[in-house]
Amino acid sequence: MSTTASTCQHGQPHAQKYGDAHKGHVYEAGTSITVLSVPDMCCPTESGMVEKDLRRLHGVTSITPDLMRRQVRVEYTGLTEAELLTAARHSGLAVELQAEAVPVPRNFERSVILVEQMDCPTEEALIRKRLACADGVAAMTFNLMQRRLTVDHAPGQLPDVLKALQEIGLGGTVEPSGTAQVQPPASQRHASSYWKLILGGVAAVAAEALAFSVGDAHWGVIGLTLLTIALTGLGTYRKGWFAVRQLNLNIHALMSVAVTGAVFIGRWPEAAMVMFLFAVAEMIEAKSLDRARRAVEGLMAMTSDTATVKVADGWEIVPAAGVAIGTLVRARPGERIALDGQVVSGSTTVDQAPITGESIPVDKSIGDPLFAGTINQGGEVAYRTTAPANDSTLARIVRAVQDAQASKAPTQRFVDTFATYYTPIVFGIAMAVAALPPLVAGGDWLTWVYRALVMLVIACPCALVISTPVTVVSGLTAAARRGILIKGGLFLEQGHRLTVLALDKTGTLTQGRPSLTDIVALHGTQDEQLRLAAALARRSDHPVSMAVGAYAGDRFPPLDVASFKAINGRGVEGVIEGVSYLLGNHRLVEDLNACSPALELKLNALEEQGKTAIVLIGDGQALAIFAVADAVRPHSREAIAELTALGIEPVMLTGDNRHTAQAIARQVGIAEVRSELLPEHKLEAIKEFQSRGAVVGMVGDGINDAPALATADIGFAMGAAGTDTAIETADVALMDDDPRKLVGFIRLSRATHSVLWQNIALALGIKAVFLALAVLGQATLWMAVFADMGASLLVVLNGLRLLRHPANACKQ
């Protein structure tokens, strides 16, 4: 399956580009993306083999292996899927096209069309060419095996796509949506493999027992050994052979050499036991990895499969996957909300823990958003759906976590590089140990070859390499479960290095919903001035303006405002009944030379109470002051105190005036305040901290602080559940607006960091000890297998521990 951005017949790529979940990633038209599924790829040496083969192809631009999902994502131009498959299969591993697709681009819909006659690449090419010229088609993905064509198209374009298919004589039928759901790759293990393993174990033990009484070289022992290898080791040999052919020393190659070597030096029962133990250990390791992978998919399990939708004569239960946007759906008390939507009747309280990690009930009434997977605890509500099942907020969280896994964290990159040197070096030492002592010092060949074989088993870097992705995935999943969406292992790992955290005032430390507290008329009556101010304020969605507009309500008949304009960081202006008015902060008053000592005194008095004051100016004269107050979030103070205790310096950045900023800062316990900043100044502040060597996080709403968020080492968005953009653009999205989640993130990041390094130390430590024991002749093959696999298991389990990182980490 591949996704192709459109290229037209005449070779003109469409102007269209679309972003990816990965930060800042935009594909040029003409790039295809294919996700290959490699079920046997469980160790990085194997992904390395696939990667190497794919790199040889001209036109491959990017390869991202994902061990956890056993997938390889390939970006390429000018190649066919068949060529990709052939190349990838050269590694000897089974490779298939992955049925699961790339995220739907924003503002596009995804349709799955069954094209009965499409079963060979010629038809694929035909469709590609025809649809590339259709308007509004962003991407196509083909699955020839299932004869399915998936098209991402602009809403309402589906009929045109079908018509285009008719025109080229293929036609097609639309399948119900939801087919492109996140699906766990089926586990590859069959019951028969368990039986083989058990029988192999029995044969290995029998070989050992028999050898005890009749000696190693007895035909019975040899027979039982060969039986064990046949039952448990053929896969290892096969994979090992493919690797060796590519001069790649993966665990299978090393084990094959070790077992074969043991056989050659006459250690039959040991060969049987080592083969068997290795097969068991591999199975256990695969199981633990599955567990890490399922933890992510488990997030998705919280949705309900059916929805109760409105039909002509009442309500009907239908599969949630097929419900279109805009459908009226009902949720009874105690039920899970089936789809994302907006309440249209009734009111209730909802447990939003699946999204935010907080099980405090949230009130919902008409107009409020509902999220699929959350639990309706109060009354019955009806809501209109706003997203298909496979694009709900929860589904997007799951996809973001899965995508995050694939991007390598810095430690992982380091470990991978290390591993590429480690194995050949240990292999070289093993060769020297086998050959040098007998040649140079007249040592016993069998003894030294045996010691070398032990070293081969230790030469596998699997434990080391697998530990990082497992740890990172566990950390990402643990975070998602408590409502913290981290967009890459990089950010999870970097969190522990943060030294400065810049926080926006409005909406971050405060609730962002100020209300009007004072009106001071300087001329005329309060009502007269409020009428004018409200007319201007209603045109703006700035929280300060909204407070003025809300206070006025519909007390006054609406006034016409001409030439309305927002003045960045200052206020708004417009012409009412032929007179030009402005409404804005002190800076605006100064700009207009409309200030006076008396006015200044009044402004300061209000501001020192933590209120934001704005002035209505008409005909160059200050007419009235309006003050609004924004309540500090209940947990801001606590969160700031904990951040400070963790050694992170909180800094408040705000466009608001100095007095108000300082009053709020005092309330929440922040010492350093930067006020009266224009949006570009926030960016400069971040850069300034960075130039001092600080690792800077920035928390904001992403509206006027987007540049600062992007420049910060880690950009946090709060209250992301309701806003699609925040989920997609922030590095870390906090699903609700509890600032204590910032503390939770830092703690989790620190825990992840220490687990990563514990694992590296553990894996390398065990290897180092065994390497020494092997050279000294104190280690047996058995012990080496135990040590190697034991190390793998230990690091995997240690990584999985993060999944249980205390849920209340942010409240301690």
Ligand SMILES: Nc1ncnc2c1ncn2[C@@H]1O[C@H](COP(=O)(O)OP(=O)(O)OP(=O)(O)O)[C@@H](O)[C@H]1O
């Ligand atoms: N549309 C507007 N209506 C009323 N006042 C405004 C408007 N735009 C700006 N102001 C005034 O200018 C100040 C700075 O605005 P700006 O949007 O830069 O910061 P902010 O978003 O309010 O604060 P923060 O930086 O803490 O989020 C506001 O506090 C307000 O007094």
Ligand SMILES: [Zn+2]
């Ligand atoms: Zn002044």
